[in-house]
Amino acid sequence: MEFKLTEVDGIGILRVEGELDALTSPELTRFFRTQAADSYLHVVLNLEGLSYSSSAGIRIFLGLAREARARGGDVRFAAVQPRVDKIFRLSKFDKIVQIYSRVDEAVQSFRKD
Amino acid sequence: MGESRKKVALVIGSGAIKCAASIGMFQVLEEEGIGVDLVVGCSGGAIYGVGIASGKTTDEIKEISDATWTKDLMQDYLVNLKASKDGSLKFNERSGLVDDNYLNEKLRSISGGKSFADLQTPLIVVATDMMSGEPVELSEGDVFSSVRASLAIPMIFPPWEVNGQLLIDGAASNPLPIDIAIQNGADVVLAMGFTFDYRQRFRSITAVQEHMTSIYMNNIFKNSYAFNNLAHHSEIFPIIPEFDSVISMFDVHKMPHLIERGREATLEQLPHMKRLLGRKL
Numbered sequence: 001m002e003f004k005l006t007e008v009d010g011i012g013i014l015r016v017e018g019e020l021d022a023l024t025s026p027e028l029t030r031f032f033r034t035q036a037a038d039s040y041l042h043v044v045l046n047l048e049g050l051s052y053s054s055s056a057g058i059r060i061f062l063g064l065a066r067e068a069r070a071r072g073g074d075v076r077f078a079a080v081q082p083r084v085d086k087i088f089r090l091s092k093f094d095k096i097v098q099i100y101s102r103v104d105e106a107v108q109s110f111r112k113d
Numbered sequence: 114m115g116e117s118r119k120k121v122a123l124v125i126g127s128g129a130i131k132c133a134a135s136i137g138m139f140q141v142l143e144e145e146g147i148g149v150d151l152v153v154g155c156s157g158g159a160i161y162g163v164g165i166a167s168g169k170t171t172d173e174i175k176e177i178s179d180a181t182w183t184k185d186l187m188q189d190y191l192v193n194l195k196a197s198k199d200g201s202l203k204f205n206e207r208s209g210l211v212d213d214n215y216l217n218e219k220l221r222s223i224s225g226g227k228s229f230a231d232l233q234t235p236l237i238v239v240a241t242d243m244m245s246g247e248p249v250e251l252s253e254g255d256v257f258s259s260v261r262a263s264l265a266i267p268m269i270f271p272p273w274e275v276n277g278q279l280l281i282d283g284a285a286s287n288p289l290p291i292d293i294a295i296q297n298g299a300d301v302v303l304a305m306g307f308t309f310d311y312r313q314r315f316r317s318i319t320a321v322q323e324h325m326t327s328i329y330m331n332n333i334f335k336n337s338y339a340f341n342n343l344a345h346h347s348e349i350f351p352i353i354p355e356f357d358s359v360i361s362m363f364d365v366h367k368m369p370h371l372i373e374r375g376r377e378a379t380l381e382q383l384p385h386m387k388r389l390l391g392r393k394l
Binding site: 019021022023052054055056058059062087090091092093 | 335336338339342343345346347348349350351353385388389
């Protein structure tokens with residue numbers, strides 16, 4: 001998996017690339033906690049490059065969102081690809097977190113809060 | 114010490130004839146040499162679960178499938194429906210609109226007089242307690258009785274009594290019993306599930322009732338999948354075949370299409386399954 005962390009107006013933008021499952025999801029958790037969580041209250045996960053997420057991947061996403069919310073922030077999702085979107089909907093994950101078509105829309109959503 | 118092998122469970126949810134898609138899933142698993150340690154079946158899925166757990170070949174399971182979903186299954190349905198409306202047929206908790214002799218004969222043939230202990234792979238069949246609404250796991254004794262109970266579609270097929278409990282369709286409580294696979298030790302769950310098609314035309318009270326049931330059932334399916342997906346630590350591979358057209362209960366001529374869609378849905382997940390199971394891609 002590959003991760004790239006950037007910033008827009010104080011909001012962390014984490015681009016996640018590859019396939020997320022029980023084997024790879026610990027990498028995301030580790031990167032998020034060590035690189036993003038300490039620096040940013042609000043994070044947008046850019047999933048444009050994520051081609052697959054298993055049930056373990058969704059549980060990791062939920063865990064990251066919960067941790068961020070416990071600190072008073074949030075994790076929001078953008079550019080979810082069709083295969084991942086299908087599993088998000090089947091899991092009703094889209095009813096738990098906020099998902100946007102584009103990264104700039106997700107960033108904008110934090111400004112409106 | 115090497116890592117112990119992951120326990121793989123195959124879950125085949127309710128879906129009547131659509132469950133024939135599990136033949137396509139099983140074909141892929143056989144071709145790839147992916148062994149199954151536990152089979153869990155609900156309603157129509159229980160029929161295919163018995164086939165797989167008995168060690169039948171995919172061709173044998175296909176033959177069973179072709180012979181099962183015929184209009185004979187609905188013996189006397191229309192006559193009894195009319196009689197129930199004019200009051201000449203009295204209904205109680207043990208009633209159904211169909212004379213179940215044909216269904217019972219078919220299921221006895223599929224089960225081959227076996228008990229669960231005779232099966233090559235452990236099987237759990239899921240039904241629902243008619244009086245409490247709770248899901249019931251059946252994994253001991255007579256296979257026929259368990260599958261018959263799991264298939265007792267409310268109002269259509271009469272409920273079936275097992276060990277003193279009056280049981281109905283497993284789909285009423287747990288249409289895709291992933292939780293039961295996990296509670297029985299599965300590390301990896303291959304879960305094939307089906308949603309109901311919605312009607313576009315409503316020309317009778319029965320059509321409206323059927324449509325409403327589809328809404329209830331699809332929501333039970335989605336909510337229980339969502340819960341299991343987020344609550345458990347086992348890896349769940351959802352295998353949800355998509356069909357080009359509405360599939361009716363007796364569309365036996367669509368069997369090749371159902372099987373192919375089951376294959377395709379399984380192949381989509383295969384690289385991820387193999388990676389998790391430590392197989393070469």
